Amino acid sequence: LFLCFQLAEGLIYQSWRDEAKELVDLVSKPHFMSFLFVHDSVAQRDFEPTLPPIPDDVLDSDEDTVKYVSLYKTKEPLGATIKRDRSTGAIVVARIMRGGAADKSGLIHEGDELKEVNGVSLEHKKPNEVLPLLDCSQGEVKFKIIPASSSGEMSPHKKKMFLRPLFDYDPLEDPAVPCKDAALVFKRGEVLQIVSMEDDTWWQACHLGDSGTRAGLIPSKQLHERLLILLLINILMTLCPNIASLFLAGLRRSFRLGRKSSWAREAARAKRWSTGIHRTFTAPTYIEVIPHYRNSTDRHRLVALVGPSGVGVSELKRRLLISDPDHYGVTVPYTTREKRKQEKDGVDYHFVSIHMFEEDILNQRFIEYGRHKAHYYGTSLDSVNRVMAEGKVCLLDVHPSKIKHVYTSEYKPYVVFVKPPRIEELRLTRRRAKFICDEENKNSVRIFSEEQFEDMIDSAETMENQCGHLFDKVIVNGDIAVAFRELKADLKRVEEADVQWIPAEWICPSSPTKARRSCGYLGGWI
Structure with a gap:
């Protein structure tokens, strides 16, 4: 207030320009003077807390x-x-x-x-x-x-880390969590911000956008892997202790289906599981992700649809393409066979020579390829680039083991795993549904057998165990119409999102998530 009086007094002796008059009038107004008086009164008070006397x-x-x-x-x-x-x-x-x-x-x-x-x-x-x-x-x-003898506080300038869980977690259903009230509930695919990894068993995290709230405990990568392995061993030991060494053998499937099979058939399934899933089994835990801010000039992300044979991947791709042909596009495969009379080069197939096809194989230009009746067939990266260059969303239908060829920052694939429902629903829906199984004969309809149902579920489990860390979205295809609506809505949500969370390895290949020192046994929550 005193400084305000000095300012007004100094301006009076200045030349009476319009600016000086306006400023003097402003600082002389009653409400402005009252504001400064309140400021001076508050500033003179002592707001420091009064500490109680030492006992x-x-x-x-x-x-x-x-x-x-x-x-x-x-x-x-x-x-x-x-x-x-x-x-x-x-x-x-x-x-x-x-x-x-x-x-x-x-x-x-x-x-x-x-x-x-x-x-x-x-x-x-x-x-x-x-x-x-x-x-x-x-x-x-x-x-x-x-007070503790040493301080283990985290640096406030520590790099933020974000993880996307590959499993659902509810502490109320977890017997291993030491304190359910302190744990965090999350769903597969959500983005979690990690605030502490100093404990080898229980990390601290919060949901994206909730960093200002209290963090919760989540199982660490190491802990969740150990718990899954123990769970699988316990399941097998309960069902058939005599073949516990096979781990995830075919007897588990026969238990799930509720039907008896011959020992020879189960032995064959056990061998297939032991050489397939067991040897390459990786527990679904977390992947580190980083935000990607899409520009209007960026190409659309590649959409990879994967799933076991007969689950409906091709049908979902066909319905997406029909729903918006100007927005979605599919690749044109390459082949070395002769062009038929009604076919067009570049529309039905790209017809190339064996020499050119094999040269592209050596140059790793094929996402996947194979031979049928002495002829090569394959999906080339060039055909993917053509679709994306047109400004369309490229729909790719491949085996999940082949995604590695496009799992880069160039294509930024959004991987959707189409999963079969339970065996009971599968029997009901597939036997009354009609799926076109031959592109050349549109009137052919696929009829599923019980053995194909079993193989479909086994194949889905194998894919999820081996490649689940690549899946951004899991859709259970019980009803094809419901699955299609869910898929299209999800793809629209991803495209319209301002921020898209992509694997950190696309940008920083050497960014592993590491746990730190252990804090010991958790006893209570205050």
Whole structure:
């Protein structure tokens, strides 16, 4: 206010230009003067908290350092977990959940020993005996703490990490989670922001966009892999201990189908599983993703549809193409056979010589290829580039093991896995549905046998176990009309998204997710 008076006084002695007059008039207005008066009054006050006096017994304490902390507790937990130190029996802070009240205060750290809560000694108490003391506390909660000898705080400038889980997780259904209230619920495909990986078993994460809220526990990659392996072993040991070494053998399928088969048939299935799934089994965990901001000049992402034979991949691709032929396009395959009378080169097939076809094989220009009746057939990267150059979404129908040829930042494939439903629904829907199985004979209809149903489910499980880390979307095709609507809506959502989350390996191939030191046993949640 005093400076304002000085300013007005100085302007009076200046030449009375219009600007000076306007400024003097402004600072002289009553509401402006009142505003400055309130500012001066507030600025002169002391808003620092008044600390309570140090208790008398602290001066006589044998501990080197004692700290008293007061936190205000609402209905939400304070955001920390506690455990009992096995060597000393003391109650210590095991984890600080990022974004919780304890984390925001900056007064409690991992490793701090809790001596008292609201004046109640915690000596000789267990974690489950401490929790009721906090549950019944409302408002201010006072802690007597012996600080940890070393600080293990994370750097605030640490690089952000985002993961996309490849499985659904509900802590209420997880017997291994130490504290269900501290865990995070998530679905496959959601993007999680990782805020702490210092524990080898339980990481801390939050949903994308919720970084300001309290973080939750999620199973680490190593822990989830171990739990899946143990679960599979337990299933097999329960069903047939005599062939436990086969792990995921065919007896599990016969149990699922609820029908008996001969031992020879089961042995053949077991061999197929042991050489297929068991040897290449990878537990679906997480993949690291990064945001990609699409420009208007960028090409559309390649859409790869994968699934076992007979599940309806070709039918879904056909319906997408018919629904919007100006937006979706398909590749024209290459072949070395002779062109038939009614066929057009570049429309039905690209007809090339054997020499040219084999040269493209050596140059790795084919996504997949094979031979039929002494003739080569294949899908070339050149045909994919032609579709994308037209500004269309290229629909690719390949085996998931061949996706690696286009799994790059150039094509940015969005991989949709079409999965069969349960065997009962499969029998019901496929036997009354009509699928065109021969492009040259539009009147032919595929009829499925029981054996084909079983092979379809087995093949889907093999694909998911071996290539599940590549799948962005999983669609269960029970009803083809429902599956088509879900697929088209999902593709529209991906195209219209301002930010698309792509695997980090496309941009940074050497960015593995690593776990850090373990924080030990989790005892309770406060």
